[in-house]
Amino acid sequence: MILAVDTSLGTTVAVIDADGRTVAEAASPDPLGHAEVIGDLLAQVARPGITQVVAGMGPGPFTGLRIGIAAARTFALGRGIPVIPVPSHYAVAEAATIPGRFAVVTDARRREIAVSVFDGTDADGIPNLVAPTRLAPHGAELEEPVIETVELSASALARVGARAITAARTLTGAEPLYLRSPDVVQPGAPKRVSA
Numbered sequence: 001m002i003l004a005v006d007t008s009l010g011t012t013v014a015v016i017d018a019d020g021r022t023v024a025e026a027a028s029p030d031p032l033g034h035a036e037v038i039g040d041l042l043a044q045v046a047r048p049g050i051t052q053v054v055a056g057m058g059p060g061p062f063t064g065l066r067i068g069i070a071a072a073r074t075f076a077l078g079r080g081i082p083v084i085p086v087p088s089h090y091a092v093a094e095a096a097t098i099p100g101r102f103a104v105v106t107d108a109r110r111r112e113i114a115v116s117v118f119d120g121t122d123a124d125g126i127p128n129l130v131a132p133t134r135l136a137p138h139g140a141e142l143e144e145p146v147i148e149t150v151e152l153s154a155s156a157l158a159r160v161g162a163r164a165i166t167a168a169r170t171l172t173g174a175e176p177l178y179l180r181s182p183d184v185v186q187p188g189a190p191k192r193v194s195a
Helices: 034-045 062-079 089-094 154-166
Strands: 002-006 011-016 022-028 052-056 083-086 101-109 112-121 127-137 146-148
Touching: 002 034, 002 062, 002 154, 011 034, 011 154, 022 034, 022 154, 034 062, 052 062, 052 154, 062 083, 083 154, 089 101, 089 112, 089 127, 089 154
Parallel strands: 002 052, 052 083, 101 146
Antiparallel strands: 002 011, 011 022, 101 112, 112 127
16 A cells, blocks of 8 residues: 655645555645644554555645655654655646646745646656646746646545556655745844944
């Protein structure tokens, strides 16, 4: 069985079996309460027999992604099982019913959207990303049909992860997919104060 954890939008977790069927799924749509709900949601779905953890790697807000990825890594470390990183937009693309090219769009805040362009699935059954994920202004005209979403399915994310495992593929690196730098900056040298 595979556990998937994603906090790129709300907080969602799921367990699928070897056939890709959902065994358990729990979610909270609150885009700000990840730390408050992640433990309870994991407790609802966790069961013996989980052999891998799929972590949704974004795009998403800095703190939200960190919470989900840390929870996925901690769960995996506690059980001595691997973590498979998967970009979060792949979950939306996996469930898409639009033929041909389409764009997955999520709110990136600050009057921007995160856009990933897919074109069907590849030979391994994994959504075929044809343009790197990027930021665009809210209301930007896109050439492709758009799937705009405010939530995603952890079960769909787990199915993408399962296909990547079967095909021995890595879909992304271990670092979250941040599309902009965090707001926090290193402080400069202290200013002189005259007496």
